Amino acid sequence: DVKVTQSSRYLVKRTGEKVFLECVQDMDHENMFWYRQDPGLGLRLIYFSYDVKMKEKGDIPEGYSVSREKKERFSLILESASTNQTSMYLCASSLLGTGNRGNTIYFGEGSWLTVV
Amino acid sequence: AQKITQTQPGMFVQEKEAVTLDCTYDTSDPSYGLFWYKQPSSGEMIFLIYQGSYDQQNATEGRYSLNFQKARKSANLVISASQLGDSAMYFCAMRELSNTGGFKTIFGAGTRLFVKA
Numbered sequence: 495d496v497k498v499t500q501s502s503r504y505l506v507k508r509t510g511e512k513v514f515l516e517c518v519q520d521m522d523h524e525n526m527f528w529y530r531q532d533p534g535l536g537l538r539l540i541y542f543s544y545d546v547k548m549k550e551k552g553d554i555p556e557g558y559s560v561s562r563e564k565k566e567r568f569s570l571i572l573e574s575a576s577t578n579q580t581s582m583y584l585c586a587s588s589l590l591g592t593g594n595r596g597n598t599i600y601f602g603e604g605s606w607l608t609v610v
Numbered sequence: 611a612q613k614i615t616q617t618q619p620g621m622f623v624q625e626k627e628a629v630t631l632d633c634t635y636d637t638s639d640p641s642y643g644l645f646w647y648k649q650p651s652s653g654e655m656i657f658l659i660y661q662g663s664y665d666q667q668n669a670t671e672g673r674y675s676l677n678f679q680k681a682r683k684s685a686n687l688v689i690s691a692s693q694l695g696d697s698a699m700y701f702c703a704m705r706e707l708s709n710t711g712g713f714k715t716i717f718g719a720g721t722r723l724f725v726k727a
Contacts, residue, residue: 525713534619536701536719544712552714584655590713597705598645599715601655 497521500585500602507609513572515605517585524590526568527599528552528560530581537584543568544590575609582606613637614704614718622724623692630677631687631721633702643705644685645715646676650698658700661685689723697725 501516519526525544529537529552539552541560549560557579561569568587572579583606588599615634623629635644646658661669661676669676677686689696702718 527715529717534719536616537703537717539714539716542708542712542714544708544710548710548712550708550710550712550714553716582653586655586715588713588715597713598657598660604653 498585498587498600498602500583500605502605503603504606505608507572507575507607509576509609511572511575511609513575513607513609515570515572515583515585515607517568517570517587517602518566519568519587519600520566521587521600522565523587523600524565525588525597525599526562527586527588528558528568528570529584529586530554531584531604532581540570540583572607575607577609580607580609613716614702616702616718616721618721619719620722620724622726623689623696624726625694626691628688628690629692629723631689631700631702631723633685633687633718635683635685635702635704637683637704637706639706641707644676644678645703645705646674646685646687647701647703647717648696648698649701649720650695655701659687692725694725694727697723699723 527542528540543562559571585602586599589597642663644661648656705715708714
């Protein structure tokens, strides 16, 4: 089974702190994604990457950056956390292309971040 | 502009009846994919069904079927014979080609389904 592991389930950070959310997948997937989930807004794409050192902005990249130094690891960075970044963050991965079942994306368990 | 629109924030259905969850999408990419995911209260995201833009037939997976109307850009999920365990949040999603040649997947706002006994 595909496993997408997010390093922290629950975090509380102070405004202005630098925050790292780590994500690791074990299935050699090319694609990796970071979403945030907020009530009434669904999942919104922050950044994604389809190769090492490649990254592309999603719909809400402001205030975030990402790093993909190794294929299996995709990190989300909040350079200076703000209270409006309090949310649930979901990491996901998939194979590249349009293969079987559209190359379904697989999700981690989510990281609940509270910024105070 | 919203690329994935789910117009029903909440839906109620009687147990054992069928229910349709609406999804419309917008893309200029001729090759795209459409997904439905279920998120129960536990928070995990569960893949339900996939439809490719070139697939001629509507996708089915057990009690789930996808009513794909390409000209209308709609991809409604039909759940037959609803069960209490179907109570959850349901997300429609679309995979399309990105600006740099990768694939990105975007989601709608979701529909919360309540199944009544």
